[in-house]
Amino acid sequence: MHRPLSLLTAVLFAVLPAVTACGNDGAESTPTASPATTAATPDTAQIDQVKAGSFAISFRGAFPGLAEGRDDTAITAIFTETCAEIRSGEPQDEVVSALSGRLAAGGTEATDAETQAVYQMVAVMCSGR
Template sequence: MHRPLSLLTAVLVAVLPAVAACGSDTAEPTPTATPTSVAATPDTAQIDQVKAGSFVIGFRGAFPGLAAGRDDAAITAIFTETCAEIRAGDPEDEVLAALSDRLAAGGAEATDAETQAVYQMVAVMCSGR
């Protein structure tokens, strides 16, 4: 029952030090191809691609059922869209509702606990710059 949260904690412990090491203020982000499923806006364009890549790895490891049938671009879109809403200051309940819809779009429905765990994962990874 608590497996997703335990996995999330393990993933965050493993991934966040790498993300922090890669996200130094002196490094300029290298322009990369933007996922075609996400419209390029100032908020989504500024999201560090290393963090997005780390999210994809963490999401696949912690939520294999939700990741099934999704390519990396689709999982990156979950991260970038949710992160943009968090950075815009949208109310948490609205972000959670939108995230729940995004997670369901892959065919599998996320439980409330899984949605909350993914939200926390995104919030931690997209905080700061």
């Protein structure tokens, strides 16, 4: 089943430039945000929310079977929890294993290919702060 992976690729190419642009609009950013600050500022929290929202839209489009029965909060939790593990430096195999558990809902479980695709999607979207 290569359709979800092809769709994921298309969605990533469509969504990532917009997500990246949200973080690079230097002229319009608020003067209270410091780019050197490592703690979450309101701007980075907003960007993370934009990324989480973009992830939810992308996830629904690429994996309708896995998205079925989940609201946006549940889908964004998949993103934020997985992103936090990636950013904390957990080994990829442990993150993927935890992600597989997060993706399981009711009687639906993600295939290994779907889990890897979702992992890559999260890793790309959460790599930039």
